[in-house]
Amino acid sequence: MTKLLLDNGNIQKYDKMGWMPLHFSVKLGYAEIVKMLLIKDRSTAYKADNKGRTALHVAARHGRVNLMRELISICPGCCELVDKKGRNVLHHALKSKNRNAVRLVLRKPSLGNLINEKDKNGNTPFLL
Numbered sequence: 001m002t003k004l005l006l007d008n009g010n011i012q013k014y015d016k017m018g019w020m021p022l023h024f025s026v027k028l029g030y031a032e033i034v035k036m037l038l039i040k041d042r043s044t045a046y047k048a049d050n051k052g053r054t055a056l057h058v059a060a061r062h063g064r065v066n067l068m069r070e071l072i073s074i075c076p077g078c079c080e081l082v083d084k085k086g087r088n089v090l091h092h093a094l095k096s097k098n099r100n101a102v103r104l105v106l107r108k109p110s111l112g113n114l115i116n117e118k119d120k121n122g123n124t125p126f127l128l
Contacts, residue, residue, distance in 0.1 A: 002033050006040050018049030026055045026067050034067055038074050045075035052083035053092075060089045060105070063098030072108070079111055086119035094125050 005011055005021055014020045022044045025033040034055075037044060048054050056078045059067040068089075072079055082088050090111070093101040105111050118124055 002036060006036060011037055011041055011044055012047070014047075014049070018051075020044055020047060022047075022055045023049060023053075023058050026059045026064060026071075027062055029062075029064055029067065031066055031070065034070060038070070042075055045071055045078045046081065048081070048083065052085070054078055054081050054083075056081070056089050057083055057087075057092045060092035060101050061096050063093075063096040063101045065098065065100045065104055068093075068101060068104055072104075076110070079108075079114070082117075082119070085121075088114050088117050088119075088125070090114040090117075090125040091119060091123075 002021075011021050022034065022037045025037060045055050053061075056068060056071045056075075058064075059071060079089055083092075090102070090105045093105050096102075105114060114125065116124055
């Protein structure tokens, strides 16, 4: 199925929720498929669903630490993106209650600024 998607260029097609194959692959934890999709078109990592969530937000929300690392290394700019509620990747990692996901974000010096960023309700990640 993945080969079909890659060969036909359908990796930017989305469903009614705005999810593309990358969102689904991240949620389900399919690391090899995520790599293949990013190699084909890394811009998909910057595309958001109807709620403004990128694949990195989905990975953080589901505690997919290995996929968070992959997305951050290949597409470092996606770390700065926020969803429609103004929540960044650290907000989502904390929602997952996965210590390793939170630890990954907190230990990356380039992501240190995320700890103080407020969502649209004025909540920093740790106030959630």
